[in-house]
Amino acid sequence: MSGLSVRNLWKAYPSAESKDDVLVALEDVSLEVREGEFVCVLGPSGCGKSTLLRIAAGLEKPSLGTVETPSRPSVVFQEHGVFPWLTVAENIAYPLRLRRVPRAQRAARVAELLDLVGLTEFASYYPAQISGGMRQRTSVARALADDGSVLLMDEPFGALDEQTRVVLQQELLRIWEQTSKAVLFITHSVDEALTLADRVVVMSHRPGRIIAEVEIPFGRPRDIIALRRDPRYGEITYQLWNLLERDDAARDDDEEVAA
């Protein structure tokens, strides 16, 4: 198997309110991301998206269930994903050093990745000397330097302004389209999910369950500005919002019954 397979995942944390209680963050979550497929997980704040990603990355253990990947996934987080004491080029080279890739080969791969993410001029800058968007590009390039076939991204553009976000979304697609990596991308933005994904997995409020999977019909390569003119863009936006809102309304009903 060269993608990611998550089966019947449950995660409970000790409750902060009572030591006899638990907080269920994930409830029986199963999903597959095939080789070369881009899947977005969309859900409201606190529904367990990051928990799912951390478990998929092997950074946390599930309470129940399994995760299968052919190799250790690469991860891009929302912020603080780069080492502040290393330059842009050294950050990108980091996974290559860990794999003991010979120096000349490493330099060639770093030069290629710097070019791919448009940071050649900033190779010797430190993270504090570049913009937030450039730091995220560095983070993406470093994840691409990892040769794993699965890439996990946790709201990597969430902290950026809208214009930078759109530029980086387009760049990410351009770069990813040249690979066959399976991508699991976490977002709470309807717009971002349908712009990027082949398939959107919609999660409920906590405890996070999968309430729907929506196939996105836009082809590849994808021009993310042009697709906003496609009449299907509005329809799918409406469909996704409806799924999220219906779940919200169901939760309000549950709370009223419980009260």
Ligand SMILES: Nc1ncnc2c1ncn2[C@@H]1O[C@H](COP(=O)(O)OP(=O)(O)OP(=O)(O)O)[C@@H](O)[C@H]1O
């Ligand atoms: N280490 C932890 N200990 C206890 N509870 C936790 C822990 N990590 C997460 N939780 C709880 O699990 C639930 C899901 O959190 P998670 O961060 O996965 O949500 P999220 O969907 O990523 O949220 P957001 O979109 O706001 O980042 C939350 O109620 C959170 O309080």
